[in-house]
Amino acid sequence: MxxxxxxxxxxxxxxxxxxxxxxxxxxxxxxxxxxxxxxxxxxxxxxxxxxxxxxxxxxxxxxxxxxxxxxxxxxxxxxxxxxxxxxxxxxxRDVVSWSALLSAYARKGRVDVTMKLFNEMTDFGVEPNIVTGNGVISGFNHNRDYNEAVVMLQRMHPEGYHPDDTTFSSVLSAVGDLKELKIGVQLHCCLIKQGLGQKRYVRSAQVDMYGKCACTLELTRAFDEIDEKDIGACNAVTTGLSRNGLIYNALKAFEQYRDQGTELKVVTWSSIIAGCTQNGRDIQALQLFERDAECRAKAKLCNNTLLVTSMWNYCGKAAQRFALGTGIADDFYFGSALIDMNAKCGRIHMSRLCFDKMPTKNLVCWSAIMGGYAMHGKTKEAKGIFDLMQRAGHKPDLISFCSKMEHYASMVNLLGHAGKLEQAYALINQMPFGTDACVWGALLGSCRLINNVRLGEIAAKKLFELEPENPGNYVLLSNIYASKAMWSEVNVVRDIMISRGLKKNPACSWIEVKNKVHMLLAGDKSHGEMPPILDKLNELSVEMKKAGYRPETDFVLQDVEEQMLGEHSEKLAVALGLLNTPPGTPLQVIKNLRICHDCHAFMKFISRIGGREIFVRDTN
DNA sequence: CTAGGGTTAG
Incomplete structure (x- = not known):
């Protein structure tokens, strides 16, 4: 306006x-x-x-x-x-307009056009200057063309431009992302020789580079040598340390900085929170984010990584309210986080709204919304976004390929659930950029649905190579064998599991009720409300039988152990939710293992007769 | 006379 x-x-x-x-x-x-x-x-x-x-x-x-x-x-x-x-x-057209155009193409990853124009401008009588070069480097960095950024520096040098503090800051960042420690050290020497050693940006860029190269000793030294530790330096040291697992030191640096009373920016908070969650310090992350009494009461229960999702759900809503009011939601990083958070909390529609609201979008935003759709099994939408993204001129990178992987995985899932296993397998074989565990996992899961031994073995073999430590794959394969009474094969798989020291993860679900997070294990007698929960489940199963529902006995076999212990944990969680929330309240459940077919049918039934929105997600 | 292009941390 x-x-x-x-x-x-x-x-x-x-x-x-x-x-x-x-x-x-x-x-x-x-x-x-x-x-x-x-x-x-x-x-x-x-x-x-x-x-x-x-x-x-x-x-x-x-x-x-x-x-x-x-x-x-x-x-x-x-x-x-x-x-x-x-x-x-x-x-x-002078050097400034040329520079603007050059960095524009560099940001788009159009290396060819950028370099062509760079050479051309002299023919028009306009000499590039140091800012021109810096703009190009910055553009390449922005597009994650780190190699090109370094090449540009090498190119500038013989042409007589002297790299300045800006050049060093951005090239150091690129070198860090490339993990080219040797070049990083060379640059460090050069910039000292040029007397740029005390420049602010350069200093934090050095800290950043050493952090990205996993040199925590050099990182700490570089940080200690900074006379005036400003917000940039502190952010660099915080992320650098937590990225290398030194979360304790990172927190110390962060707190020291916070207690100085200087205003903290969004990046500072998000980097320390990301550091905490990535290092298993969920509670600290929660406390840092929201020092609210209610939230802290919840934190006492939050001693499990999985609860991060729940934390995001709670804090995320608060953050969103705040962010939408201030325009921070337009920021690439924050916006992407909002898209991602909403998708993970089952609000894919809200994700799309956040995405559409952003005035400009970068690759991360596109990847976030695409990943969201993939996560929700909305393959058509995910594919649509992927095409739109390419039309908008964004080169898909590793993250978008990962989302694309998820997209393929959900296609495999869809085909598998429709009983079209051969087609699912053919799709995997056609994948243009290789495969990963999530795709094979989807195939194996589908094979378990209709107990296809041949394809199940193929998928399992791949998975045993890709993620030998994941017990779920062994369990699925042995269940397929068990369903066909292939007991000697079952034993072989069990023996491999034992020899590799793997144990089946106990099934467990979480639900948030009245701002408290409840953890429910199958057959867990320690939960205070277990008797009414079991009564409620009995009542529901009577109603379901009246409505003509028959349990799918084969699938009950799937998790024999969980079944023997009592009701599946996600059923317990839903019953708890039904008992403690007013009719019509949506229920959100998180489970650590995959939901079984029978429970899925159960959820659909409850959702229909109870008029409730029920959302169950597993750890993926 | 000036203004316009480029600087780190998630």
Whole structure:
């Protein structure tokens, strides 16, 4: 929305346009302070187009400064073709507009075009400068073309540009991602020689690089040598330490910094929370995130990694309320986290809303929504997103391939559940980028459904190579054998399990009721409400039988051990939820193993007769 | 005269 005071004559019109264009990336405080003179920052492509319109009608669009800014704006809004067209029409093209265009192509991963234009600009009588090179490097980094970033540095050097602090900061980051410690150390030496050793960005970039290369000693030294430890340095040391498992030290650094009283930014919080959750410190993560009494009461129960999901569910909603009010949700990282969180909590529709709301999207956002759809078995939507993403010019990377893997896995699941095992197997063989455990796991699970020994053995063989430590695969295969009374094969699989020291994970489900998380083990007598839960289940099974429901006896065999102990844990959790929440409340259950067919039928039935939304997810 | 392009941490 354009501010009403747009035509305010006291403002220099050129400056006004710049104000309008700049804040969509909202980084410079100076712009904010200027904005406070009656102008509010505008965000997104629509606003940018309006600004372009005003520039056009006032004839300012031919100004070469405004032009360069417009090129930049269109690129940041993911409209590189418009940006290039605008560039071509600029009456005057100087090093700044060239640089804007170059970094635009670099950000898109168009290495060829970038380098072609880089060579071409001299023919037009415009000499690239250090900022041009830095822009290209930054663009490559942004697109995770780290190798290209390093190559660009090497290219700049003989051409007589002296790398500056910006160059070193971004190249160090790239080198870290490449884990090229040797180059990192060389750069460290170079920058000291050039007297850039005390620059702020360079310092935290060094800490970051050593962290990414797993050199915690050097990391700590680099951090200690920083005289003025600012927020960037602290974020770098925190992530660097927790990324290498030194979560205790990371927390210490974080707390030291927090207690200085300086304002913490979203990245600081998210990095320490990510550090905690990745290192099994869920409770700390929870406490850090929300020091709320209610939440802490819950934290006492939260001593299991799986409960992170539940924590996100609770904290995530609060975070979302906060984020949507402040515009933080538009941030790539936060936005992606919201998309991911909502999907994991069964709110795929909300994920899509968050995704659609983001004014500009990067690869991570696309991957998050695609992964969400894949997670929910919505293969058509996932595929649609994948195609849209490519049309939007994003090169799928490892993460999108992982999502794509999940997408394939859910296709395999769908085919398998429809009894089309051969087709599922054929699909796996056609996968263009190799396979992984989740795809084979889907096939094995499907084989168990209809007890197909031949394909089950193929899938299991792959899985035993890919994840020899996962007991679930052995159990599934032995169950397939058991269903066909192939007892000697059952014993062989059991023996392998024993010889590898693997035990079947005990089945366990979690449910959140009245802000408390309850853990239910099959046949667990320690839960205080077990008698009413069992009564409720009896009552339900009577109703179900009346409605013509017959338990699928074969599948009861599936988890003989769990069955012997009593009711499956997810049934217990649902019964607890039914007893303790008003009618119509949705129930969310998390289970550590896969849900069995019988329980699935049970859930569907309860959902129908009780008019409840029931959401059960496993650990994947 | 100035403005416009590039800097780290999840």
């Amino acid at each position: 354009l501010p009403g005071s747009a035509a305010r004559p006291s403002l220099n019109p050129g400056a006004f346009i710049l104000l309008l264009l700049r804040p969509h990336i909202c980084t410079h405080e100076s712009h904010y302070s200027q904005c406070h003179q009656g102008l509010r920052p505008v965000i997104g492509l629509e606003a940018g187009k309006q600004a372009h319109g005003i520039a056009f009608t006032s004839g300012l669009d031919s100004d070469y400064c405004v032009g360069a800014s417009l090129v930049n704006m269109y690129e940041k809004c993911d409209e590189i073709r418009v940006a290039h067209k605008l560039f071509d029409r600029l009456p005057q």
